[in-house]
Structures are given as structure tokens and as C-alpha cells.
Amino acid sequence: MKIGIIGLPQSGKTTIFNAAAGKSEAVGDYSKASHRAIIKVPDRRLDRLAELAQPKKVTHAEIDYLDISAFSGKGKETDAGTLEIPDDLHYADELMLILDCFSPTCSPEHNFRLFMEEMILADQIVIERNIEKRSRTAQLTGDKIAQNEVKILQKCLAALEESLPLSRADMAEDEAELIRKYSFLSIKPLLVVLNIAEDDIGKENACIERVGGMSIPGMVEFLAICGKVEMELAALDAEDRGAFLDDLGIESPAMERLVQKSYELLGLISFFTVGPPEARAWTIKEGTKAPRAAGHVHSDMERGFIRAEVITFEDFDKYGSTHACKEAGKYHVEGKDYIVQDGDVVLFRFNV
Numbered sequence: 535m536k537i538g539i540i541g542l543p544q545s546g547k548t549t550i551f552n553a554a555a556g557k558s559e560a561v562g563d564y565s566k567a568s569h570r571a572i573i574k575v576p577d578r579r580l581d582r583l584a585e586l587a588q589p590k591k592v593t594h595a596e597i598d599y600l601d602i603s604a605f606s607g608k609g610k611e612t613d614a615g616t617l618e619i620p621d622d623l624h625y626a627d628e629l630m631l632i633l634d635c636f637s638p639t640c641s642p643e644h645n646f647r648l649f650m651e652e653m654i655l656a657d658q659i660v661i662e663r664n665i666e667k668r669s670r671t672a673q674l675t676g677d678k679i680a681q682n683e684v685k686i687l688q689k690c691l692a693a694l695e696e697s698l699p700l701s702r703a704d705m706a707e708d709e710a711e712l713i714r715k716y717s718f719l720s721i722k723p724l725l726v727v728l729n730i731a732e733d734d735i736g737k738e739n740a741c742i743e744r745v746g747g748m749s750i751p752g753m754v755e756f757l758a759i760c761g762k763v764e765m766e767l768a769a770l771d772a773e774d775r776g777a778f779l780d781d782l783g784i785e786s787p788a789m790e791r792l793v794q795k796s797y798e799l800l801g802l803i804s805f806f807t808v809g810p811p812e813a814r815a816w817t818i819k820e821g822t823k824a825p826r827a828a829g830h831v832h833s834d835m836e837r838g839f840i841r842a843e844v845i846t847f848e849d850f851d852k853y854g855s856t857h858a859c860k861e862a863g864k865y866h867v868e869g870k871d872y873i874v875q876d877g878d879v880v881l882f883r884f885n886v
């Protein structure tokens with residue numbers, strides 16, 4: 535999963551990238567440099583499973599973070615159309631927009647609107663160009679797919695002209711599928727991160743309300759964190775981190791929530807495999823059936839799928855081992871129609 539971090543210059547993109555990736559790239563230098571890191575997804579459940587099963591190796595799920603010096607550049611950054619959009623952005627599965635809410639003169643509401651307008655405009659340009667191209671193809675060849683595409687693109691254009699992001703356009707799944715290749719920006723799930731001042735820690739909800747009211751469940755979500763403190767936290771070792779968190783009066787680093795939100799936005803869940811060689815977290819789409827999930831582990835497991843043997847994380851946590859779960863009747867045998875649930879500990883039986 536690739537997440538593109540975007541925002542105006544000096545909004546704290548690299549600070550939050552550092553916090554998420556445990557890196558120490560230079561911040562505040564106006565360098566507009568891009569960075570990339572593959573980070574391990576923190577998961578307390580996997581940590582607990584590893585503690586119980588003592589495997590040789592523990593493998594977390596991963597997220598690819600791209601700190602893109604996006605939208606920085608040409609001219610004054612006040613009107614839509616004045617910002618530059620790098621190509622990298624189109625490859626991201628999800629966008630994370632950082633808004634400066636810490637500096638005395640910040641205007642997050644305005645900047646949020648600016649970015650939405652910017653993405654809508656960018657998509658509009660692509661659509662207008664392609665409606666023309668695809669119409670010509672449709673006319674010349676009578677190609678049904680092209681005709682259909684033109685119809686969908688026109689519907690998208692109508693939404694954009696009403697200043698609606700494509701995530702708000704009323705589209706059926708097969709329609710969305712047909713235009714996926716354009717990788718429009720305003721259709722990507724968007725996590726808006728309010729980068730708040732140290733003094734506003736504890737007042738996250740009030741900050742979100744100020745810019746909120748624009749969230750679209752499952753498509754645009756808001757999260758308030760103090761990037762600076764999170765970056766300092768990420769640089770500490772586990773022991774110091776605990777003490778620092780206590781001082782701040784917070785329970786866990788906000789980065790865990792940030793990753794969690796990213797997952798939720800994409801409709802992703804985790805299941806686990808646990809054995810002596812390895813305990814591992816796997817990322818799948820919500821609603822994935824057992825054979826498909828098995829395919830993530832190994833393609834043979836999908837091909838030769840026989841059954842899935844499942845223990846919920848809660849039961850594994852409670853009883854402590856596969857054996858104890860079996861004794862307690864907490865071991866479930868599931869077939870090919872079973873939909874794997876978040877937190878399932880699974881053993882796939884297969885035969886090829």
C-alpha cells in the first residue's frame with residue numbers, strides 16, 4: 535500500500551513522515567526534498583502473538599510512505615491551478631494531506647479547500663481531454679467500451695463542475711472499475727492530518743471540529759496530531775518513550791492511530807499466521823474469502839485450498855496457544871466461503 539503525503543510547503547510533511555517512518559530527515563529547511571520509506575505497521579496484536587508463540591521471526595505488515603514535495607511551486611499558492619502536482623501522486627493508493635494548524639498565521643480551512651479545488655481541477659483537465667479522445671474512438675469504431683467510458687466520464691465531469699470530488703460522484707462499482715486506469719486524484723481516499731501545536735494536545739476534537747464538517751465517511755477522514763512531538767517520540771527508545779508519553783498524559787503514540795486510520799480508509803484488515811518459524815501480519819481487503827486470503831501467503835495455498843482453521847485473536851490472547859484454544863472449543867474449521875475477519879489467526883490446509 536502506497537500513501538502519498540502532500541501539503542503546502544512547511545506544513546510539516548517531512549516531520550510527520552519522520553514520525554511515521556522513524557527517520558530523521560531534515561525538517562524546516564525549505565528543501566522541498568522528497569523521501570520514501572517502507573514502514574512496519576505497528577500492531578499490538580502481532581506483538582502479543584509473538585510473545586505467546588515465541589517464533590523465530592516476527593513480520594509486520596508494511597506501508598510505503600512517499601513524502602512528496604507536492605503542490606509546491608509555481609506562483610502564489612492562493613488560487614486553484616497555481617500549484618504543481620507531481621506524477622508520483624497518481625500512483626498512491628491513498629493521500630495524506632498535512633495541514634498546518636500550529637503556526638500563528640495558519641488557515642487550515644482555506645488550505646483544505648484549496649487542495650480540494652486543486653485536485654478537482656486536475657481531474658477535470660484529464661477528463662476533458664479524455665472525453666474528447668474516447669468520443670472520437672467511439673465514433674470511429676463504434677466501440678461499446680469507449681462509448682460507455684465517455685458516458686461515465688461525462689457523469690464525473692458533471693460532479694467536478696459542481697465542485698464535488700469524484701469520491702462523492704454517484705458511481706457503481708463497475709463504472710469506477712472502468713475509469714480506474716486514469717487514477718484520478720479526487721477519488722482517492724484522503725486522510726487529512728491537522729498538524730497541531732504542542733499546546734493543543736488534548737484538544738484534538740475541537741481542532742477537528744474547526745475544519746471538520748467536510749468529512750465523507752470512508753472517503754475523507756480527519757485526524758489531529760502534533761507532528762513535532764510525534765517525531766520526537768519516534769526517535770526515542772521504547773523505555774524513554776513510555777516515560778515521555780506519561781509526561782504528556784497520552785496513552786500511545788498518535789502514529790498508531792494514523793496507521794489505523796489509513797487502513798480503515800482503504801477498507802483493509804489484518805489476519806495473522808503463527809508458527810514456530812514466523813508470526814506474521816497479512817493485509818487484505820475487508821470481505822476477502824479464505825482461499826483468496828490464503829493466496830496472499832502463497833499462491834499454492836489458494837490453488838490447493840482445502841480449509842482454514844481459525845482462532846480469533848481474543849481467544850488466542852486468552853488461552854495462550856493453539857492447543858489450549860482447541861481444548862476450549864475455540865478452534866473453528868472454515869470452508870472456501872468463509873470471510874476472513876480482522877484479527878483472525880489462521881492456519882490454511884492445502885493440497886497441490
Ligand SMILES: Nc1nc2c(ncn2[C@@H]2O[C@H](COP(=O)(O)OP(=O)(O)OP(=O)(O)O)[C@@H](O)[C@H]2O)c(=O)[nH]1
Nearest residue numbers: 543544545546547548549561562564566636761762
Ligand atoms: N510547533 C510546531 N512546529 C512544527 C510542527 N510540525 C512541523 N513543525 C515545524 O514546521 C517546519 C516545517 O516542517 P517540515 O516537516 O520540514 O515541513 P515540510 O512540509 O516537509 O516542508 P517542505 O518539505 O519544505 O515543503 C519545521 O521547522 C518544523 O519544526 C508541529 O507540530 N508543531
Ligand SMILES: [Mg+2]
Nearest residue numbers: 547548566567
Ligand atoms: Mg519536507
